Amino acid sequence: MAIGLPSEPDWKALIKSGCRLFVGGNASVPYALIQHLIDNSDGFSDIELVHMLALGDTRWVNDEYKNLFKANTFFIGGQAMRQAVDEGRADYTPVFLSEISSLFSDGTLSLDAALVNVSPPDEFGYCSLGAAVDIAMSAVRQSKYVIAQINPQVPRTAGHSYIHVSEITACIEANEPLVEVMPPPIDSVAERIGQYVSMLVDDGATLQFGIGKIPSATLKYLCHHKDLGIHSEMLTDSIIELLASGAVTNKKKTFHPGKVVTSFAIGTRKLYDLIDNNPHIEFYPSSYVNKPTNVAKNDNMVAINSALEVDLTGQVVADSLGYDFYSGIGGQVDFVTGASISKGGKAIIALPSTAKNETISRITPRLAEGAGVVTSRGNVQYVVTEYGIASLKGKSIRERALELIRVAHPKFRSQLLEEVRQHYWVPHYQEKYPTDIPELGAIQLKRLNIQGEKFYMRPLNPADERRLQEFFYSHTKETLRLRYNYDPKQMSREKSCNLVSVDQTSDVALCIVRQEGSRITIHAVGRFYYNASNNSCEVAFVTRETQQGKGMASRLLNELIRIAKAREINQMVAYVRGENTPMITIFEQMQFKRLFTGDPSDVELVLNVSELP
Secondary structure, three states: OOOOOOOOOOHHHHOOOOOEEEEOOEOOOOHHHHHHHHHOOOOOOOEEEEEOOEOOOOHHHOHHHOOOEEEEEOOOOOHHHHHHHHOOOEEEOOOOHHHHHHHHHOOOOOEEEEEEEEOOOOOOOEEEOOOEOOOHHHHHHHEEEEEEEEOOOOOOOEEOOEEEHHHOOEEEEOOOOOOOOOOOOOOHHHHHHHHHHHHOOOOOOEEEOOOOHHHHHHHHOOOOOOOEEEEOOEEOOHHHHHHHHOOEOOOOOOOOOOOEEEOEEOOOHHHHHHHOOOOOEEEOOHHHHOOHHHHOOOOOEEEEEEOOEEEOOOOEEOOEEOOEEOOOOOOHHHHHHHHHHOOOOEEEEEOOOEEOOOOEEOEEOOOOOOOOOOEOOOOOOEEEEOOEEEEOOOOOHHHHHHHHHHOOOHHHHHHHHHHHHHHOOOOOOOOOOOOOOHHHOOOOOEEEEEOOEEEEEEEOOHHHHHHHHHHHHOOOHHHHHHHHOOOOOOOOHHHHHHHHOOOOOOOEEEEEEEEEOOEEEEEEEEEEEEEOOOOEEEEEEEEOHHHOOOOHHHHHHHHHHHHHHHOOOOEEEEEEEOOOHHHHHHHHHOOOEEEOOOOOOEEEEEEEHHHOO
């Protein structure tokens, strides 16, 4: 049965000067409808247009329409919109995406009409908001009038995306494609960040992510995961490969199991075709999808968001470059909050370590003048750059600074440590900044599976000071005597700091850790000290008693030998108590040979690295 459509809008009967209109946004802006309004705008002035991110031709902010329209955006996008905001011809209203609908419902931003892009009605008279349910559904429900662009290119999406044709006051018909956004090319920096972020995602986790190089790279490295779920304010083309890989099943989700949940999509026609009449992907209003308590209903919720800069206390700037507003708050705080209170959840901020061709560090000692905090230092759990993962939850200001310096670009680390001394309490003995081990390659973190348990091998670094203390005090007297040849009673902070502050380009210190949420526990440490006088090094390791016999020492020693060989070191030497048979056995298994010194209480072992194949 054919469904009759409302008549074309008689604008003068529906609106007046000074009124407030909502405009559908993201990739589904009703351009033809806006042009229809412009063509019939004689006598109108000072009409406020409120909207989310608007992709494509935002003609209403052009200077020629400054007397007709005043844009008020919740998320800035595109050069024309940024320029209009900078020049005062448009406004930016910062607000959490989950709370925008309340501005409509409580009258803070009462709406006279909602201009939306919808699919043609089905046989029952229902039109779909398609790829942009977000705040559009809330606007439709709270506006005096609904004026629609009936568009056959709008996909019909499942979930709460439908409005009945009887709810539409007036409409025009326009066959207009949605704005397409091509996936950005993934560069080497994004690739490394994606690899690190993927290490924080366990099988069975539920994901939230945005748009850009880093989410694309991250999802690429999740294709071998199992039983992932998606609960994300937006979808991009990045999900297409992930869905095709079979990594996403949604069956482990504890909120809307079996379904991908979202509120809008931005991508290419391929994505829009994917969501069209797809019962497995459901669209809901942002007030529902982004509500932190709903996000938290997903166990193991992993929120992956980006930033423009992060200061050394963990404050995150995401919507402005100094005094220049760049984007918006969006859903970052909604999902950071929800993931933080989710059972097993993780809130991740991922960003490149530098900007402007490596001339500016995005890890900063202080926020740029005028910059605003979107996510507070109390919310942040992880910050990821191409140089690693900084774990901030439960860390002191000093520990946070050291963690963040570790993931900053190497050429800024010394400067950042000096800046820390000026503003945050750092003891006098904290002299060295973190260094990487070149032989480990671009990714300094290696995931290990040891007897069915997940561990990581990585360089020891200054942020491990307290962790090394805890490791020391976990040892029995016998372990300490065998390792140090005496029974040390104390591991002071200064001593621990000296042991973890290593110039890894000369000496090497590795550790094996277990990370459970933000809790990191050291289970084994291996190191060598370089002796330049004869191009040799002295090697030693110690393992937590509960982990002995599981091969951790062998893994560390094998890696140390590989690094020594790469550095063309001639010889590795080890000194072991004669009664420490297990440690001697490990060295001998790695082809170390005993030297007979005449003292049976101590055994010296040597490996001629230069003779190894």
